[in-house]
Amino acid sequence: MTRRLCRSFYQRPVIRVARGLLGQRLVRVVDGRRLAGIIVETEAYLGLPDKAAHTYTGRRTARNASMWLDGGHAYVYFTYGMHHCLNVVAGLAEDPVAVLIRAIEPHEGLSAMYARRPAARCDTDLCSGPAKLCQAMQINRNLDGEDMTTSKRLFVEQCRARAYPSRDIHVGPRIGVAYAGQWAAKPLRFYLDNPHISTA
DNA sequence: CCCGTGATTTAT
DNA sequence: TAAATCACGGGG
Numbered sequence: 001m002t003r004r005l006c007r008s009f010y011q012r013p014v015i016r017v018a019r020g021l022l023g024q025r026l027v028r029v030v031d032g033r034r035l036a037g038i039i040v041e042t043e044a045y046l047g048l049p050d051k052a053a054h055t056y057t058g059r060r061t062a063r064n065a066s067m068w069l070d071g072g073h074a075y076v077y078f079t080y081g082m083h084h085c086l087n088v089v090a091g092l093a094e095d096p097v098a099v100l101i102r103a104i105e106p107h108e109g110l111s112a113m114y115a116r117r118p119a120a121r122c123d124t125d126l127c128s129g130p131a132k133l134c135q136a137m138q139i140n141r142n143l144d145g146e147d148m149t150t151s152k153r154l155f156v157e158q159c160r161a162r163a164y165p166s167r168d169i170h171v172g173p174r175i176g177v178a179y180a181g182q183w184a185a186k187p188l189r190f191y192l193d194n195p196h197i198s199t200a
Numbered sequence: 201c202c203c204g205t206g207a208t209t210t211a212t
Numbered sequence: 213t214a215a216a217t218c219a220c221g222g223g224g
Binding site: 045 | 218220
């Protein structure tokens with residue numbers, strides 16, 4: 001019997017949530033069909049002090065409103081005129097911190113994923129980037145603000161009771177945040193030794 | 201390497 | 213109101 005991650009998992013410091021999500025199963029249900037895969041790469045965004053975060057200095061806009069919700073909600077944003085990215089909000093309400101889901105190893109619904117991603121040549125092209133996995137799993141602004149602890153459309157199932165030990169988690173600077181000065185170099189990207197991580 | 205593509209933010 | 217920016221991906 002698989003159970004989904006509950007509120008108390010998400011209501012923790014964002015780095016612990018980012019590490020704890022590795023190895024868990026992200027599930028999207030579309031028309032009663034499951035699209036799912038194991039989370040293999042995440043990044044933590046630390047809120048007000050974090051120059052790379054959308055909520056840097058407390059910026060609160062229509063776009064990032066869901067980052068201020070309680071841990072366990074989804075923050076889905078649109079960027080570059082064509083891409084969506086999925087974050088899972090961490091911590092408590094009014095503390096706008098979140099984990100960007102950067103890659104999953106696809107396990108269920110692969111044929112539907114290929115249909116949504118004509119550019120994909122092989123399984124490692126399917127979900128190996130934050131916008132790729134949103135395209136493959138039909139994740140868009142309709143899911144912004146979704147409560148992943150109760151949603152029937154988007155949630156995370158527990159595959160491991162404990163986070164991976166530190167020796168199994170690779171750590172490095174976040175991708176695509178060169179504009180963020182000192183914050184660009186901070187070790188806030190977490191990933192497993194797995195062929196489905198993003199190539200950046 | 202460069203470009204698409206458009207919402208959002210920042211500069212005038 | 214105008215211009216720049218962007219937590220990216222695909223194709224040379």
